[in-house]
Amino acid sequence: MRPLLNGLPCIQPGGELAALITGEGTRGKTATPRKENVMAVKRHVRGASSKEQRQYEHIKKSARKSGRYGKRAKEVAARTVMKQHRKKKKSRSRSRK
Numbered sequence: 001m002r003p004l005l006n007g008l009p010c011i012q013p014g015g016e017l018a019a020l021i022t023g024e025g026t027r028g029k030t031a032t033p034r035k036e037n038v039m040a041v042k043r044h045v046r047g048a049s050s051k052e053q054r055q056y057e058h059i060k061k062s063a064r065k066s067g068r069y070g071k072r073a074k075e076v077a078a079r080t081v082m083k084q085h086r087k088k089k090k091s092r093s094r095s096r097k
Contacts, residue, residue, distance in 0.1 A: 045078050048085055056081045 045056050060077035063069045069076045 044074075045081050048081055052081050052085055055084070 045053060048056065056077050059080055060073050063073035063076055
């Protein structure tokens with residue numbers, strides 16, 4: 001039986017309730033299910049698909065890492081992605097004619 005304090009269960013360090021509150025389950029269980037690998041949706045390039053957003057992030061990261069473009073890494077990444085986006089639209093419209 002759990003010790004009571006003023007009619008409420010007492011939270012003891014290392015106890016079952018403390019484990020549930022801190023997220024450290026006694027047998028791998030937690031009070032609330034946690035979502036793993038949840039990324040916030042970043043919309044940096046307007047009108048671009050999720051794949052193009054990932055390409056933008058990759059190009060921006062590699063441009064910063066190489067140091068080739070300096071402070072213009074975001075601009076270069078956005079321009080590159082939008083250039084490919086426009087090419088994709090043109091090729092799609094040509095194939096429909």
